């Protein structure tokens with residue numbers, strides 16, 4: 001799906017200087033960045049669409065898609081990573097598989113971080129009160145990669161930032177899957193040090209009260225575990241003992257991203273989370289920001305003339321210039337402006353002789369589409385069955 005055109009401003013995005021990020025100004029009030037995370041298939045994209053709809057009137061959300069591998073998104077994104085980095089080309093040129101391709105595409109996008117942040121800042125000035133960020137299907141690609149870290153920290157030092165962890169209640173009915181989800185959530189909470197909201201998704205298919213019970217009643221969870229006979233039970237039992245404190249700091253909210261049930265409650269929780277950021281987290285990020293500023297000032301730009309004569313100093317880190325256009329690389333699409341460029345249609349592709357990587361990628365996408373369709377049919381059948389009983 002083609003993205004919405006970036007909203008124009010008097011100043012071209014090309015003219016942005018690092019100083020214009022205005023780290024020295026401190027954390028702004030808007031937009032509030034909401035990073036949507038969750039395991040593959042938990043419903044992040046559907047949740048993002050529903051959240052946009054529910055927040056539209058009040059918060060006019062600015063929308064970002066950071067999943068380079070998704071086929072299409074069911075919402076209009078103001079910034080779409082697919083318009084900046086050509087994921088297929090990344091896989092081809094670096095001979096990577098799908099996951100390696102996603103990580104590398106995300107790393108490349110992160111080199112545009114100053115522009116990304118600047119676009120969000122300007123969106124805030126134009127009246128977008130929220131910025132909703134959808135992330136890649138494979139959660140670890142975002143949460144445990146350098147780029148995921150840079151994006152999260154970069155945003156949190158500039159804007160109030162909140163994590164929404166989408167959890168599939170249907171799959172979490174299995175106590176061990178529930179525990180895996182909780183361990184993921186716990187690690188992200190402690191890693192990011194940001195307000196954390198768990199959206200218990202798909203409550204149109206299954207009531208989420210059992211999750212809330214397992215979180216508050218240790219005995220109830222142990223009882224549920226009795227029915228499981230796998231070896232992993234022992235580990236799960238031990239882990240559940242240690243997660244008590246974590247549960248205490250966790251806010252949960254049942255939602256259905258397809259029917260919209262629970263979203264008004266979720267908006268209230270999000271507003272509470274913004275207050276929580278202001279109260280508890282902002283001082284921490286403020287301190288980090290000041291440290292970074294001090295480090296930047298200390299890092300003297302003037303090099304020893306002796307060292308200079310022995311080589312050429314290259315700028316490291318966040319670079320504002322794009323990859324040269326004459327290198328023959330089309331990994332970066334239209335990086336400078338982040339302008340949308342439609343993907344090649346499949347029909348044209350079939351005429352092109354594909355190399356092995358392309359074929360693998362095509363197979364991967366086909367499998368993914370088929371799996372999603374099968375899942376969709378199954379969920380529909382389950383919903384119909386539930387409605388009949």
Ligand SMILES: Nc1nc2c(ncn2[C@@H]2O[C@H](COP(=O)(O)OP(=O)(O)OP(=O)(O)O)[C@@H](O)[C@H]2O)c(=O)[nH]1
Nearest residue numbers: 040041042043044045046137201202256257258376
């Ligand atoms: N019944 C029901 N189905 C849902 C709900 N939310 C998502 N789904 C379905 O769950 C499947 C996965 O949803 P997605 O939004 O693609 O999930 P995702 O986490 O973005 O998926 P990946 O990015 O591929 O990992 C789709 O078939 C959705 O229609 C919900 O609240 N209720």
